[in-house]
Amino acid sequence: MWDASKTWAPGVSNRIYHQGDKGGYVWELQRRLRFIGYYAGKINGSFDKQTDRAVRDFQYRFGLKVDGLAGARTKLKLWRATRHMAAPQQRAKAPAPAITQAKPMKQVPRSNAGLSQQDIQIISQAVHAEARGETYVGQVAVAAVILNRLQSEKFPNSPSAIIYEPLAFEAVADGQINMQPNQQARKAVYDALNGWDPSDGATYYFNPVTATSDWIWGRPQIKQIGKHVFTR
Incomplete structure (x- = not known):
C-alpha cells in the first residue's frame, strides 16, 4: 500500500x-x-x-x-x-x-473550472468595469480574453496578477475596477468559463476610438464586437 x-x-x-x-x-x-x-x-x-x-x-x-x-x-x-x-x-x-x-x-463549485470565488469576483469586476456598456456578447468576450491570458505562458499565472499587471487594463488605472459587478457581468464570466469565447482566442482588445498606442494597433486583429476590437 x-x-x-x-x-x-x-x-x-x-x-x-x-x-x-x-x-x-x-x-x-x-x-x-x-x-x-x-x-x-x-x-x-x-x-x-x-x-x-x-x-x-x-x-x-x-x-x-x-x-x-x-x-x-x-x-x-x-x-x-x-x-x-x-x-x-x-x-x-x-x-x-x-x-x-x-x-x-470555501469549496469551489465544479462550474468554476478550478477557479476560486475570489478569482470569479475579480474577473467579474474587470468585466463590469471594462465592458458594462457593451452587449452581453461583448462582456463574455472580455471575460474570455482574461481566461485566454490565464492559459498563455506570456501572461501571469492568476486572474488577479493578470488584471493588476501594469498598464494591462484601463479600469485598474482609473479605479473603476473597485466597482461592484452586476449579475450580468458575473453571468458573462461563467459563460466564458463554460467554454464560450466570442473573441475567438483573443488575448488583447482595445477601443479604436480612444486607443493611442501604436503597439496595440499593430496586433493581428480578429474581430470587432461593439466598441472593442479583439486581437492576438
Whole structure:
C-alpha cells in the first residue's frame, strides 16, 4: 500500500510534480488541496488542468512562486496547512485550524473550472468595469480574453496578477475596477468559463476610438464586437 507519509513528511521527497504527472503523490496532492478548499475535481491521481489551476491558486494565496509546480516549498506549505487531515481510511473529525497565510477558500463549485470565488469576483469586476456598456456578447468576450491570458505562458499565472499587471487594463488605472459587478457581468464570466469565447482566442482588445498606442494597433486583429476590437 502506498504510504503518503513517505512523500509528504518535510524534507523527504525532492521530486517536483507538474501537469501531466500521474500517480499516488498526485492523488494525495488533490486530496490535500480539496481538504482546504482549493480543488473540487475528481481525486484521480492525474495532474490535469484543474489540478494545475488549484496548485497555482494555492501558491498565489500562500505567498509562493506561482508556477504550478509542486516542488519542495509548495509541498511543505501544503503539508503544514493540512497536517491535521485524517488518513484516507479514517473518518475525519472536525479539523483543527490550518496554519495559513491567507484564509482558505470555501469549496469551489465544479462550474468554476478550478477557479476560486475570489478569482470569479475579480474577473467579474474587470468585466463590469471594462465592458458594462457593451452587449452581453461583448462582456463574455472580455471575460474570455482574461481566461485566454490565464492559459498563455506570456501572461501571469492568476486572474488577479493578470488584471493588476501594469498598464494591462484601463479600469485598474482609473479605479473603476473597485466597482461592484452586476449579475450580468458575473453571468458573462461563467459563460466564458463554460467554454464560450466570442473573441475567438483573443488575448488583447482595445477601443479604436480612444486607443493611442501604436503597439496595440499593430496586433493581428480578429474581430470587432461593439466598441472593442479583439486581437492576438
